[in-house]
Amino acid sequence: MEGELALMGKYIGAGLATIGLGGAGIGVGHVAGNFLAGALRNPSAAAGQTATLFVGIAFAEALGIFSFLIALLLMFAV
Amino acid sequence: MATEAGGAAQSVGMPQLDFTTYGNQIFWLVVALVAIYLLLTRIALPRIGAVLAERKGTVANDLAAAEDLKERASAAEAAYQKALADARAEAARIIAEAKAEIQADLARALAEADADISARAAESERRIAEIRASAMQSVAEVARDTAAELVAVLGGSADAAALEAAVGARMKGQPS
Amino acid sequence: MAAEGGGLQIHPMDQFIVKPLFGEGAVHWYTPTNVTLWLMLAVVAIGLLMVVGTRRRAVVPSRSQSVAELIYGFIHNMVEDVAGHDGVKYFPYVMTLFLFVLFANLLGLIPMSFTTTSHVAVTATLALAVFLGVTLLGLARKGVGFLAMFWVSSAPLALRPILAVIELISYFVRPVSHSIRLAGNLMAGHAVLKVFAGFASVALVSPVAIGAMTAIYALELLVSVIQAYVFTILTCVYLKDAVGDAHH
Numbered sequence: 001m002e003g004e005l006a007l008m009g010k011y012i013g014a015g016l017a018t019i020g021l022g023g024a025g026i027g028v029g030h031v032a033g034n035f036l037a038g039a040l041r042n043p044s045a046a047a048g049q050t051a052t053l054f055v056g057i058a059f060a061e062a063l064g065i066f067s068f069l070i071a072l073l074l075m076f077a078v
Numbered sequence: 079m080a081t082e083a084g085g086a087a088q089s090v091g092m093p094q095l096d097f098t099t100y101g102n103q104i105f106w107l108v109v110a111l112v113a114i115y116l117l118l119t120r121i122a123l124p125r126i127g128a129v130l131a132e133r134k135g136t137v138a139n140d141l142a143a144a145e146d147l148k149e150r151a152s153a154a155e156a157a158y159q160k161a162l163a164d165a166r167a168e169a170a171r172i173i174a175e176a177k178a179e180i181q182a183d184l185a186r187a188l189a190e191a192d193a194d195i196s197a198r199a200a201e202s203e204r205r206i207a208e209i210r211a212s213a214m215q216s217v218a219e220v221a222r223d224t225a226a227e228l229v230a231v232l233g234g235s236a237d238a239a240a241l242e243a244a245v246g247a248r249m250k251g252q253p254s
Numbered sequence: 255m256a257a258e259g260g261g262l263q264i265h266p267m268d269q270f271i272v273k274p275l276f277g278e279g280a281v282h283w284y285t286p287t288n289v290t291l292w293l294m295l296a297v298v299a300i301g302l303l304m305v306v307g308t309r310r311r312a313v314v315p316s317r318s319q320s321v322a323e324l325i326y327g328f329i330h331n332m333v334e335d336v337a338g339h340d341g342v343k344y345f346p347y348v349m350t351l352f353l354f355v356l357f358a359n360l361l362g363l364i365p366m367s368f369t370t371t372s373h374v375a376v377t378a379t380l381a382l383a384v385f386l387g388v389t390l391l392g393l394a395r396k397g398v399g400f401l402a403m404f405w406v407s408s409a410p411l412a413l414r415p416i417l418a419v420i421e422l423i424s425y426f427v428r429p430v431s432h433s434i435r436l437a438g439n440l441m442a443g444h445a446v447l448k449v450f451a452g453f454a455s456v457a458l459v460s461p462v463a464i465g466a467m468t469a470i471y472a473l474e475l476l477v478s479v480i481q482a483y484v485f486t487i488l489t490c491v492y493l494k495d496a497v498g499d500a501h502h
Contacts, residue, residue, distance in 0.1 A: 051336060051487055058484040062431040065438035072441075076092035076267065093270040094374045094441065101283035102290075103272065103375040110293040111380075114300055115350045122304035123346055126326045129311050129319075136313055 010074050017071035024064020031056040214249075221245045264452030266445040270372055288368045289376075296357040296370070304353070325353070329486065336490035340497040347387075348493070351380060352486040359440060359478035363471070372440040374433060381433035384489050392496035403495055432488055439481050443474040 035053045039046035093099075222245045229235070275286045304325075307318030315323060329352050333345045355371060362369025370376050392400035404421040406414060447470055453463040 051332070054480070054484055054487060055491060058435060058488060059431075061439075062435045065435050065442075066431075068442055069434055069438055072092060073095075077095050092267055093272060094372070094437065096272065099272040099281050099287070099289075100375040102281050102285055102287055103370075103373055104379050105283050106287070106290045106293050107370070107376050107379055110297050111350060111354060113297045114354055115346065117297070117301050117305060118349055118353070119346045122308065122322070123326070123349065125308050125311060126304075126323055129308065129313070129315070130323060130326070132311075133313050 010078060014071040014074040017067050017074060020067025020070075021064045024061055024067070027060030027063070028057050031060055218245060218249060221249065264449055266448035266452070269368070269444060269448060270441065272373075289370055289373070292358070292361060292368045292370050296354060296361055299357050299361065300353050325349075332487060333490055333493075336487060337493040338498045341490065341493050344493060344497070348486060348489055351384070351489055352482055355380070355436065355485050356479065356482035359482055360475075362440060362444070363474055363478060369440050369444055372437055372444060374437045377433035377437040378429070380436075380485075381429040384432065384492060385429040388492045388496045391493075395497060400496070428492065432485070436481050436485050439477055443470065443477055446470055447474065 031053065035046075035049070035056075039049075222241055225241055225245055226238075229241070272281055272287050272289055274281060275288060275291055279285075281287055303318060304322050307316070308322050310316065310319065312319060326349070329349050330342070330345060333341050333348050337344070358369070358371040358376075361367055362371065392403075404418045404425070406417045406421065409417050447467060450463045450467045450470065454460045454467065456463075
């Protein structure tokens with residue numbers, strides 16, 4: 001019974017942890033959207049900044065990956 | 079595949095967290111990385127770098143050759159233009175010469191003609207004057223004779239000198 | 255594990271199990287495993303592209319040679335732009351990392367294959383190598399000056415110790431995020447593929463599941479390349495801290 005309860009908690013926790021992915025989505029969307037807005041204002045400067053764009057996206061995405069990782073850890077490792 | 083989950087999966091759940099395999103993975107990863115690094119630094123990267131440099135050199139050479147050819151073409155064009163200009167100048171000179179010659183000929187002919195004409199005119203003038211003088215002479219003689227005749231008819235006798243003077247005075251008063 | 259009793263038997267994580275290549279038994283550090291196989295296949299693929307593909311050294315390149323040259327120029331420019339001129343001499347290391355990650359990601363997309371870069375052990379080794387290499391390089395080149403990176407001189411004096419702590423923490427989190435990002439992306443993608451593959455065994459939803467798998471497979475191709483790019487460009491960013499000017 002107690003094991004079942006713990007299992008339930010794990011699954012609920014894992015599900016809750018995936019909410020973090022939404023935050024990562026918002027962050028990545030923000031980065032990409034602002035890049036596009038800036039790029040449309042000054043298209044000539046956009047090409048030189050794609051590296052910055054990807055680094056920004058990577059940083060924003062990393063946090064989402066962390067929450068995914070927590071979900072996986074709850075599911076399989078705890 | 080799905081059903082043959084081994085013992086490792088059952089015990090750990092997440093294969094990524096199965097620390098017993100870490101040594102194995104890291105060992106083979108290092109082997110692979112060293113192999114890739116050696117492949118790249120010993121063979122691939124120098125080769126590609128050399129090819130890129132060679133291509134750059136070839137392209138630069140070709141560009142230089144093209145530049146050279148272009149220069150030669152423009153030099154040839156300049157020479158052609160110069161020849162053309164020379165030919166034009168020569169032609170213009172010849173035309174001017176011919177024109178001047180013709181002009182001179184024309185002027186000479188005109189002058190000759192003018193001289194001829196004026197000589198003839200002078201001759202005619204002179205002859206007209208001669209004719210006129212002789213005509214006047216004749217008129218005076220006729221007038222004198224007529225006057226003497228008239229005087230004789232009228233019963234007078236006129237001496238020649240008075241008659242001459244009278245006729246001369248009359249003829250002087252009238253324009254010829 | 256997840257599914258008990260009847261119904262769907264989906265084991266999305268089974269594809270990541272490390273198994274000996276020949277026979278059964280324990281995995282010792284020297285045992286040739288499926289990890290070994292796919293690592294070596296990555297080496298072979300890189301050799302095929304970068305060595306065999308360029309063997310003719312043609313001035314007018316063949317198809318494989320232009321791909322190799324394209325990757326060379328791409329990474330070379332990236333190192334030069336991001337890490338600066340001093341970073342160019344570390345270009346072979348960056349190139350090794352990029353090619354390895356790219357080919358491991360792409361080979362992992364072959365059905366029934368094993369994705370080496372989805373294992374934290376592999377990516378953490380790569381990230382730790384970058385982290386230690388950059389830190390040691392920075393200390394060797396700049397000495398104590400390297401530590402000035404944590405002391406934000408443009409901030410007010412009272413804030414600097416707090417900022418230093420934050421900078422220090424973010425510096426040490428670097429290898430964690432660097433490795434987890436790569437492993438997590440690939441693991442997630444492959445697990446999702448596997449889940450949809452499990453759904454495909456139910457006749458009712460199998461067309462949807464197969465369509466979704468196709469779409470996710472295309473997305474995973476993109477992710478594979480982008481993650482390799484991101485891993486490399488972050489390496490270059492870290493490298494800049496070690497070799498670039500402090501005031502750029």
